[in-house]
Amino acid sequence: MVIVLSNSEDATSDFLCEKLHQNKVSYCRLNTDSVMRECRIDYSNSKATLTLGKNKICSTEVMAVWLRRPKHLHHTGSQSPELGHAACEWMEALEGFLAHIPENRWINHPTANARASHKIEQLTRASQNGLRVPDSLLTQNPEAVRAFWRKYNRSLVVKPLSSGYIERQNPEDDSVIYTSGVSERSLENLNLVSQCPTLFQEQIAKESDVRVCFLDGEMVAVDLIAIDQGRQRLDIRRNNMQGVNYRVREMPLDVQSRLTELLQSYALRFAAVDFVIDEKGNWIFLEINPNGQWAWLDLECDAGISELFVNKFKADA
Numbered sequence: 001m002v003i004v005l006s007n008s009e010d011a012t013s014d015f016l017c018e019k020l021h022q023n024k025v026s027y028c029r030l031n032t033d034s035v036m037r038e039c040r041i042d043y044s045n046s047k048a049t050l051t052l053g054k055n056k057i058c059s060t061e062v063m064a065v066w067l068r069r070p071k072h073l074h075h076t077g078s079q080s081p082e083l084g085h086a087a088c089e090w091m092e093a094l095e096g097f098l099a100h101i102p103e104n105r106w107i108n109h110p111t112a113n114a115r116a117s118h119k120i121e122q123l124t125r126a127s128q129n130g131l132r133v134p135d136s137l138l139t140q141n142p143e144a145v146r147a148f149w150r151k152y153n154r155s156l157v158v159k160p161l162s163s164g165y166i167e168r169q170n171p172e173d174d175s176v177i178y179t180s181g182v183s184e185r186s187l188e189n190l191n192l193v194s195q196c197p198t199l200f201q202e203q204i205a206k207e208s209d210v211r212v213c214f215l216d217g218e219m220v221a222v223d224l225i226a227i228d229q230g231r232q233r234l235d236i237r238r239n240n241m242q243g244v245n246y247r248v249r250e251m252p253l254d255v256q257s258r259l260t261e262l263l264q265s266y267a268l269r270f271a272a273v274d275f276v277i278d279e280k281g282n283w284i285f286l287e288i289n290p291n292g293q294w295a296w297l298d299l300e301c302d303a304g305i306s307e308l309f310v311n312k313f314k315a316d317a
Helices: 012-023 080-101 110-115 119-128 142-151 185-195 253-265 295-301 306-317
Strands: 002-006 025-029 040-044 046-051 055-058 064-069 136-139 156-159 196-203 206-215 220-225 245-249 270-278 283-289
Touching: 002 012, 012 025, 012 295, 012 306, 025 046, 025 196, 046 080, 080 110, 119 136, 119 253, 119 283, 136 142, 142 185, 142 196, 206 253, 206 306, 220 295, 220 306, 245 295, 253 270, 253 283, 295 306
Parallel strands: 002 025, 002 064
Antiparallel strands: 040 046, 046 055, 136 196, 156 196, 206 220, 206 270, 220 245, 270 283
């Protein structure tokens, strides 16, 4: 049995579950936002079981847990201190069941995801593993930014350290902070840097963006190309990714080897990794997304990433 540990609104989980069904891979989808209404957890004589619908799963029978953005447990009743206590009890029971499943059966274990989720540490470790990385400056010192700007001949980008997603009271007003160029005019507001650590990087003249999906040593690399005003788009995510062309491409063997070592150092079995390829053909590492999206790549260019999961689960059965 494969457990898909996710939430009820996750489209990537929808996509993979359909592929698992088509290929007759036994799975159970556990949506944490509805678990309090839909399942039961039992423990007796050192044996933990979870019942969901017609499935009764013993922790020892779980072949793999695919962790895909679970949400907080949610109860539909009126919110009261007692229900808050019940939610804590549910969470502890669920985590107790899941804790019986060995870490090496998780894709990925939460501790591995957490360990691999810090952007500036990723850059350090990637460089130590022989991957090219952009020259980067995290600072609250406006003068350090000015010097960095001059060093790269006024060609810098600024980007968020975290997700860059700003939730507001009205969801329609939510914002996304994209990677942006640092113009001379923007330096007029440079004193704002003193209020928050801010990440700047050299701006790379790039041929393409690449998302690499890795699963247990196998990789699929997909070019994402969008030309705006004669140049590759500064942040490929802009404009809801309209106008992006996709193609599967080969990866240099040395990049594959170094990336494998990097991801294994975090104990990651899966990762979506972002690179750019510069105009000289160099692969430059940007960041690891331990729980990153990939289904849209299969839909756009039949990348075959879902096949990696299906084949892995079939082989382990």
